[in-house]
Amino acid sequence: MAQPAPKVLAFDVFGTVVDWHGSIVREMAALHPQVDGDAFALAWRAGYQPAMQRVRSGQLGWTRIDELHRLILDEILPRFGLKHLGEAERAHLNRVWHRLSAWPDAVAGLERLKKRYTIAPLSNGNIGLLTNMAKRAGLPWDCILSAEVFRAYKPDPATYLGVAQVFDVAPSEVMLCAAHHDDLQAAQACGLRAAYIERPLEFGAAHIKDVSPQPGPELHVRDILQLADRLGC
Amino acid sequence: MAQPAPKVLAFDVFGTVVDWHGSIVREMAALHPQVDGDAFALAWRAGYQPAMQRVRSGQLGWTRIDELHRLILDEILPRFGLKHLGEAERAHLNRVWHRLSAWPDAVAGLERLKKRYTIAPLSNGNIGLLTNMAKRAGLPWDCILSAEVFRAYKPDPATYLGVAQVFDVAPSEVMLCAAHHDDLQAAQACGLRAAYIERPLEFGAAHIKDVSPQPGPELHVRDILQLADRLGC
Numbered sequence: 001m002a003q004p005a006p007k008v009l010a011f012d013v014f015g016t017v018v019d020w021h022g023s024i025v026r027e028m029a030a031l032h033p034q035v036d037g038d039a040f041a042l043a044w045r046a047g048y049q050p051a052m053q054r055v056r057s058g059q060l061g062w063t064r065i066d067e068l069h070r071l072i073l074d075e076i077l078p079r080f081g082l083k084h085l086g087e088a089e090r091a092h093l094n095r096v097w098h099r100l101s102a103w104p105d106a107v108a109g110l111e112r113l114k115k116r117y118t119i120a121p122l123s124n125g126n127i128g129l130l131t132n133m134a135k136r137a138g139l140p141w142d143c144i145l146s147a148e149v150f151r152a153y154k155p156d157p158a159t160y161l162g163v164a165q166v167f168d169v170a171p172s173e174v175m176l177c178a179a180h181h182d183d184l185q186a187a188q189a190c191g192l193r194a195a196y197i198e199r200p201l202e203f204g205a206a207h208i209k210d211v212s213p214q215p216g217p218e219l220h221v222r223d224i225l226q227l228a229d230r231l232g233c
Numbered sequence: 234m235a236q237p238a239p240k241v242l243a244f245d246v247f248g249t250v251v252d253w254h255g256s257i258v259r260e261m262a263a264l265h266p267q268v269d270g271d272a273f274a275l276a277w278r279a280g281y282q283p284a285m286q287r288v289r290s291g292q293l294g295w296t297r298i299d300e301l302h303r304l305i306l307d308e309i310l311p312r313f314g315l316k317h318l319g320e321a322e323r324a325h326l327n328r329v330w331h332r333l334s335a336w337p338d339a340v341a342g343l344e345r346l347k348k349r350y351t352i353a354p355l356s357n358g359n360i361g362l363l364t365n366m367a368k369r370a371g372l373p374w375d376c377i378l379s380a381e382v383f384r385a386y387k388p389d390p391a392t393y394l395g396v397a398q399v400f401d402v403a404p405s406e407v408m409l410c411a412a413h414h415d416d417l418q419a420a421q422a423c424g425l426r427a428a429y430i431e432r433p434l435e436f437g438a439a440h441i442k443d444v445s446p447q448p449g450p451e452l453h454v455r456d457i458l459q460l461a462d463r464l465g466c
Contacts, residue, residue: 118368127399131376132351132400134375
């Protein structure tokens with residue numbers, strides 16, 4: 001790296017640190033084995049950006065991801081033959097997002113990075129969701145940062161710049177680590193640094209994601225362990 | 234306890250989890266040994282409630298504790314013969330609040346409580362301050378909650394009720410743990426549970442605080458280790 005090392009590492013979470021697709025497929029196999037878990041997970045996630053867009057555009061007031069996930073869930077259940085699910089079953093299923101499993105390298109990689117850097121999620125997930133997830137999966141965050149803290153969803157600049165403001169550092173002292181180029185580009189437009197993390201299995205083994213290097217990010221790594229290598233931890 | 238156990242334990246921090254008086258006295262002895270550290274610490278802390286009151290009343294817009302601490306510091310420095318301190322020295326000294334030491338029982342007590350409960354600070358300190366403090370002192374919070382998250386200072390009900398909302402639990406499932414009866418009373422008025430933690434040395438050995446039991450809190454404990462005992466951890 002040409003620039004000095006960053007001080008704060010902010011991580012995208014869904015797909016970058018945790019395996020939302022695999023976790024949902026596994027829960028569906030246990031709870032509702034008759035449903036195509038792969039298609040169900042993809043349908044649920046496909047509603048994510050449009051739901052946030054309703055908040056970003058002002059059509060919906062500030063609404064947490066837990067509530068947005070539930071709106072999408074209620075919408076897709078009939079399509080998968082699960083219209084009959086009652087309130088308690090829907091509420092439990094909706095909290096699968098609190099129970100997502102970490103990618104195998106995540107906990108060990110974050111433990112190493114934490115020794116030298118301040119590490120925090122910067123996720124559109126709400127604080128309670130991210131806290132419950134971290135507690136269950138053993139993610140050793142120094143603090144939980146979330147769209148909920150800034151009342152704005154990524155890619156709103158308020159989220160990226162908010163991390164720098166919270167820690168009283170320059171934007172160039174914050175590095176966003178994410179498996180999504182659009183997130184990294186928005187962070188870089190705010191002056192943050194960027195590390196791309198390959199997650200070829202984000203959408204499941206049947207839908208391998210192209211993770212070949214693209215221009216833009218300062219670092220391109222296979223996983224969080226390799227990120228720790230590259231950042232001298 | 235007559236009621237079921239709480240799910241979330243929210244801790245006041247300054248005085249309850251960390252020793253602000255002793256930490257400031259020690260830093261002043263090292264940095265400015267000619268100053269009466271005890272009087273200096275008390276004067277700095279004495280400006281705390283009036284400064285927050287300026288925010289609560291609307292006289293000041295939302296202002297973080299780091300900035301309020303600095304306003305008070307600039308005001309008291311001349312009184313202690315430190316008017317000559319430059320910007321870098323003032324900025325460093327102001328961050329002593331990020332470097333406060335935990336009471337000797339705090340880390341071990343919180344580690345035990347964390348196994349059964351979600352634990353978080355609920356402090357008027359800002360997120361960056363609380364995160365830096367936790368990282369340095371080894372406080373194992375599940376997440377950092379702060380007045381900064383709710384844009385309101387305790388005892389505003391938005392702070393106490395905000396904890397319950399973040400975790401989607403009833404107010405009665407949150408217990409505030411604090412060394413200050415006024416904080417606990419405000420939490421109880423919002424339906425939260427209350428545990429009083431004795432900190433007779435909060436203001437230093439020359440100013441022993443009366444910690445004799447008062448009616449009101451559900452629990453009255455010597456320290457956080459005894460809190461863990463009483464909460465079955």
